[in-house]
Amino acid sequence: MGSFLSLAGPKSRTSEHDEGSQHETCKRQRMSSSFNEENPRLIPSLPDEISILILARLPRICYFDLRLVSRNWKATITSPELFNLRKELGKTEEWLYILTKVEEDRLLWHALDPLSRRWQRLPSMPNVVYEEESRKVSSGLWMWNMVGPSIKIADVIRGWLGRKDTLDQMPFCGCAIGAVDGCLYVLGGFSSASTMRCVWRFDPILNAWSEVTPMSTGRAYCKTGILNDKLYVVGGVSRGRGGLTPLQSAEVFDPCTDTWSQIPSMPFSRAQVLPTAFLADMLKPIATGMTSYMGRLCVPQSLYSWPFFVDVGGEIYDPETNSWVEMPIGMGDGWPARQAGTKLSVVVDGELYAFDPSSSLDSGNIKVYDQKEDAWKVVIGKVPICDFTDSESPYLLAGFHGKLHIITKDANHDIAVLQADLRDNLGFPPSTSPSCSAASSHEHSDLLAETETVVWKVIATRDFGTAELVSCQVLDI
Structure with a gap:
């Protein structure tokens, strides 16, 4: 803090460290002075760079009320610069975000501050209409009102056997959830029996949802993981003529550039050695989980044939070699599974x-x-x-x-x-x-x-x- 305070004087030292601190402080001064011309100071009798240092040290749970003080305060509280300063000061906080499904066929997010044990409800995800250009369906596709209390993953699996009726009536969106660079992401899912490419991002600083660049492929029930501050999406299912088709493809999202890039598809190597063509046609391989571990993506896999599933190990993606290798036998075969084989x-x-x-x-x-x-x-x-x-x-x-x-x-x-x-x-x-x-x-x-x-x-x-x-x-x- 001393380096920040010393910048207020006209004779500050110009070492490399002080020059960097001076640059950041000047940015804070420019930011704070432009908030309200009538009252340029956040706290009377204090320079704004000092006021911002004070605000950065407050618990984040206080920001929900502080933003109501004035337009000046709201602009400061919702500024990325304030949160960058919190990182510099070591004042970041880990919050838990929980997605729930309610009877009214809605998805609702809630945030928990573990320190104060206070809950906050996030703004509702937007209801956005997507029109199917290829089919020219005027009614459009509704993404977020696709949640039902009774549909299970098991019902999805029936679609892999060609039962289109189950899929056509499926009300659960099947979206995937991820978190990278301080934001929540909701990816893909089902809408009117079609898989979607769209991606929505929640920025907790702005407390608002926005749409970002969509995935290259429509996916539902895909798996997500974080490596090197990038969001990886693997597998899932897509809508095909014969029902749902498991996906082997994978892609990665860079939040800094808002772009998606392809990575090699999962080989599903152990699924390729089935003894007969009948089993190969009947058993459908799918990724049943994904975790970032030891700098790589670990993806356990299973073979499905309703109502059974069989674990077949898994594969690991190494970003340094941009390639997949087979998961160690003990890791893949012993990975605990929950309902419907998801892990x-x-x-x-x-x-x-x-x-x-x-x-x-x-x-x-x-x-x-x-x-x-x-x-x-x-x-x-x-x-x-x-x-x-x-x-x-x-x-x-x-x-x-x-x-x-x-x-x-x-x-x-x-x-x-x-x-x-x-x-x-x-x-x-x-x-x-x-x-x-x-x-x-x-x-x-x-x-x-x-x-x-x-x-x-x-x-x-x-x-x-x-x-x-x-x-x-x-x-x-």
Whole structure:
């Protein structure tokens, strides 16, 4: 801060560091002086560069109210420069963003500040009409009103066998979610039985949605991952004449240039060695997950033939060589799967975690991947999850503040964010943890469960009514 303050004097030093600081401070001065000609100062009796330094140190949860003070303050609070300064000062904050599906056939986003434990509802995603130019359909395609409470991924799989009726009636949008460069992205999905290319971005600084360059291919249920501050999109399905067709193609989005680029398609190498042409025609390969791990994209895969799915390992994309290699056998074959074979995972502090639901559908355990032994090991023997209903996503995984988190519904059917404080990431699995009834307390700081290797804590809860969990992302801003 001293270097910033010293710039106020006429005889500041001109070292390389000070010149850079002087340049940034001059930018802040120009920005702040142009906000309101009648009252050029944000805080009376203080230079604006000092006021901006003060605002940058405030918790981000305060900005929702501060932007209402005046036009000057709103312009400052919504300025990217203020958030760049927060990065310089080490004042960025990790927030959890949760996507829910409500009965009114809508997708709703909610943000949680883990420090204040306060929730914020994001602006609704826009209802945008897309006209099919090739078919010249005047009625258009509605993207965001495509969510229904009863359709499951299993119903989508039926379309791969040529059942067009199921697809034509599908109300769930099947969009993918990603986060890069401090923004949320919603990609593709279904609309009127067609797969879409469109991409929407939510900027938390402006608190607004905007449309960006669309993908080169229409996709639904595709997988996303982040590498080197770029958003990768892999696989999914597209609409074909015979129903849904799994995609092997992949592409990458650069938020700095707002452009998409193609990368090599997934080979699906293990799906190519099926013993008969009949099986090759019946079993459809598809990417069932994707995680950025050790600087590469890990994509587990499965073969589907309704109502069965078979794990077939996976493949790993290396951006340095721009090529795919087969996933280690233990990693691919042992990757835990949830409903319909989809696989959720998260990397926390360099460790790859996945949730493995139990056969009784009332609990599960957490596994961690041991790269040296190429094996998944149970690190948490029992996870206190209470809601294993027909929800497409009865639980979600997230990593923030250096901890593993599970988002699910508690005993009161409120959405709860549970933090796992692992004492030994690769230790032996705990014996038994207390039942989930301990989670019914609404005191966020209450201890949920404690064992030899993990302490569960309720970070936050909220009553979202009958809303179902869809997805989640973490933004560090």
